[in-house]
């Protein structure tokens with residue numbers, strides 16, 4: 001532990017407060033209980049600044065100026081919202097997507113190169129550097145090359161959001177071997193590939209943020225989606241283990257757990273039927289989206305049938321920000337309150 005030096009500590013607080021000038025005119029805060037802190041005449045040890053989120057500064061939970069983020073699965077849906085919201089708050093963003101079919105085990109229509117271009121356009125509309133890369137998260141060698149190239153071009157990788165995933169609906173007894181294998185390979189192994197390809201860049205710099213997308217289906221069972229469910233539980237184990245290993249390098253690892261969100265992944269009759277069945281009633285064979293909303297919304301504390309992608313992305317901004325310096329190994333649920341029913 002470093003020697004206690006309140007003078008040095010106050011200088012650091014003053015320096016951090018001076019940085020506020022770039023953010024706005026609000027009064028700079030000192031640490032709320034700054035000053036000499038002692039117990040029985042002994043000074044209280046304090047962490048170095050990079051091992052603390054303090055002191056209080058306006059917008060420390062959102063300002064990402066000067067940071068470089070990589071987001072996988074960013075052509076559309078939640079990945080696009082996260083990529084654009086990181087840019088809206090100051091980050092340069094590399095948006096990565098396969099932009100095509102992933103596996104017959106996926107029930108969603110493939111994303112397209114045009115959608116990825118559209119994401120990049122939205123990033124650039126915020127005045128940030130934006131770049132789209134077509135790549136497959138199952139190919140760890142390709143991801144390592146991309147990590148090298150990004151580090152070369154941008155000088156660093158601050159934030160990685162491992163978001164890409166697929167889902168298909170089949171009962172366990174009817175699943176082909178490939179249905180099981182492809183979803184695990186894509187969602188769980190692909191997320192681990194992303195972590196393993198980019199983490200070494202962060203280790204070398206002694207800082208970084210890894211944000212993994214799990215799901216409420218990674219917290220409870222889901223009928224007819226055991227492969228997806230298992231992949232999303234696995235991501236939580238990966239996240240917690242990586243947090244334990246990478247803390248010594250000042251790298252945080254956290255998971256976002258969305259509830260039901262309207263994206264191409266879920267705009268699917270089977271997902272609507274399953275989500276209606278979660279209310280405890282037997283759904284009709286071919287429900288309309290309005291029927292699904294009307295069944296679900298009264299059961300969700302905030303009274304929505306489902307959320308929107310840009311309801312999820314603000315949590316990614318917080319986890320990427322300096323305000324989250326001391327948050328790691330954590331799960332952030334964004335469900336409209338749906339998760340309040342779960343233990």
Ligand SMILES: NC(=O)c1ccc[n+]([C@@H]2O[C@H](COP(=O)([O-])OP(=O)(O)OC[C@H]3O[C@@H](n4cnc5c(N)ncnc54)[C@H](O)[C@@H]3O)[C@@H](O)[C@H]2O)c1
Pocket residue numbers: 072073074075076077078079096097098099100102108110111135136137138162163164165166186190213214215216217257258259260261262263264265266
């Ligand atoms: N939509 C929801 O209700 C919901 C709920 C909980 C969790 N999630 C999670 O959020 C994340 C985003 O989901 P979404 O709903 O936006 O889905 P989406 O299908 O709209 O987007 C997923 C993107 O990932 C890309 N992708 C898939 N496999 C890839 C691969 N091998 N390599 C590169 N890119 C690949 C797809 O091309 C697509 O653009 C996923 O991890 C998903 O499991 C979604």
